Amino acid sequence: MSDLQDRVRAAVATVEDPEVPITLQDLGVVRDVRVTGGQARVVLRPTRLACPARGEMARRVHEAVRSVAPDVDVEVDWEIATWRGSDVSGRGTQVLLQIGYADPGVGASTACPFCGSPDVRSEGAFGGSVCKVPFSCRSCGSTYDALKGSTAAAAAIGGTRG
Numbered sequence: 748m749s750d751l752q753d754r755v756r757a758a759v760a761t762v763e764d765p766e767v768p769i770t771l772q773d774l775g776v777v778r779d780v781r782v783t784g785g786q787a788r789v790v791l792r793p794t795r796l797a798c799p800a801r802g803e804m805a806r807r808v809h810e811a812v813r814s815v816a817p818d819v820d821v822e823v824d825w826e827i828a829t830w831r832g833s834d835v836s837g838r839g840t841q842v843l844l845q846i847g848y849a850d851p852g853v854g855a856s857t858a859c860p861f862c863g864s865p866d867v868r869s870e871g872a873f874g875g876s877v878c879k880v881p882f883s884c885r886s887c888g889s890t891y892d893a894l895k896g897s898t899a900a901a902a903a904i905g906g907t908r909g
């Protein structure tokens with residue numbers, strides 16, 4: 748059974764977030780994967796409780812598990828906990844910076860990921876999607892996003908959650 752659990756874990760680890768091109772694992776969304784008998788239980792922590800991508804995340808997890816273990820029932824549970832930018836793995840952070848997201852980590856600034864300038868402007872909490880806050884850089888003119896729940900986004904929208 749542990750072989751099966753490893754296979755299911757590996758499959759879940761390949762699932763990409765619907766909005767951000769890194770895996771749910773690197774995003775810190777996958778919290779636990781357990782296979783007991785014919786049942787796989789996958790615990791996910793949503794980046795936002797209201798995130799409209801949750802249904803798609805669950806669908807992708809189901810699909811991934813079925814691809815390696817077609818006989819296993821899949822249950823996706825949502826952890827009611829606050830996702831933080833610091834939940835993103837080191838590898839995930841590198842990818843986010845490369846594709847033009849603000850550093851999601853603790854104490855990260857809103858500095859432009861393209862030129863490093865701190866002279867940036869938030870387009871406001873309601874300018875982006877449910878999961879992102881858009882920024883623009885006054886120095887190089889780039890636009891980029893910060894994930895809501897990350898330090899950068901919290902700074903831009905006054906630390907409010909909800």
Ligand SMILES: [Zn+2]
Pocket residue numbers: 859860861862863864884885886887888889
């Ligand atoms: Zn810039």
